Amino acid sequence: MKWFVRVLGVLIALLVVLFVIFRTPDTDPDAMRAKYGGAPSQFVELPSGQTIHVRDEGAGDGPPIILIHGANSSLHTWDQWAKELTPNHRVIRFDTVGHGLTGAAEDGDYSKERYVADLDALAEHFELETFVVAGSSMG
Numbered sequence: 001m002k003w004f005v006r007v008l009g010v011l012i013a014l015l016v017v018l019f020v021i022f023r024t025p026d027t028d029p030d031a032m033r034a035k036y037g038g039a040p041s042q043f044v045e046l047p048s049g050q051t052i053h054v055r056d057e058g059a060g061d062g063p064p065i066i067l068i069h070g071a072n073s074s075l076h077t078w079d080q081w082a083k084e085l086t087p088n089h090r091v092i093r094f095d096t097v098g099h100g101l102t103g104a105a106e107d108g109d110y111s112k113e114r115y116v117a118d119l120d121a122l123a124e125h126f127e128l129e130t131f132v133v134a135g136s137s138m139g
Helices: 002-022 029-036 075-085 112-125
Strands: 041-045 051-057 065-068 091-094 132-135
Touching: 051 075, 051 112, 065 075, 065 112, 075 091, 091 112
Parallel strands: 065 091, 065 132
Antiparallel strands: 041 051, 051 091
């Protein structure tokens, strides 16, 4: 039994040491905006008061396309898609609440209804009457 307690103690100590060595502290939001929030990024305040990170690119004749990223991701997931689509379409992509440069929901609401309301508000902000939505995972 003593050997089990010793082995368990060594494993716990090893885990603590590994945590301290490999832990990544939170990145400063202002530093992230400076690094990833340049043109063509913009920050749009929705009627809810939430400010979201958006990229609105292209101006082709095709219908506007709104791209919604998946969980634990950001609008940058769609970089290659946007590059291919912008010659023929207006491409709008944004960081949903709790992701990317949008950051945490100011009111703590992460419901499906919130995501739909944000999408509706974004479409209204850009005066889109019709558009195509594409998403991955939670998007």
